[in-house]
Amino acid sequence: MRLRAIWCSLSYGVRPWWMYEDECHYAPMTYRQHLRLNLSYAWSWITFRETKADRAFEREVNAA
Numbered sequence: 001m002r003l004r005a006i007w008c009s010l011s012y013g014v015r016p017w018w019m020y021e022d023e024c025h026y027a028p029m030t031y032r033q034h035l036r037l038n039l040s041y042a043w044s045w046i047t048f049r050e051t052k053a054d055r056a057f058e059r060e061v062n063a064a
Contacts, residue, residue, distance in 0.1 A: 001058050005045045008062045013038025 013035050017024040026034040044050050 001055070002045055004062060005050070005054070005058045006042050009038040009042040009045070013042070
């Protein structure tokens with residue numbers, strides 16, 4: 001789960017929304033704000049500081 005969380009946050013954080021979805025899911029945030037959020041999220045997983053909510057999000061949203 002940790003590697004997938006890091007991969008998804010970096011992968012989807014860097015790519016523009018139109019490359020992976022029909023409508024922007026992070027509006028009204030800007031691209032830079034969304035990138036910063038995803039980098040912060042990846043860092044929390046890299047440093048083993050993820051929360052219960054982060055783990056629940058991964059199970060519900062990024063589970064494959």
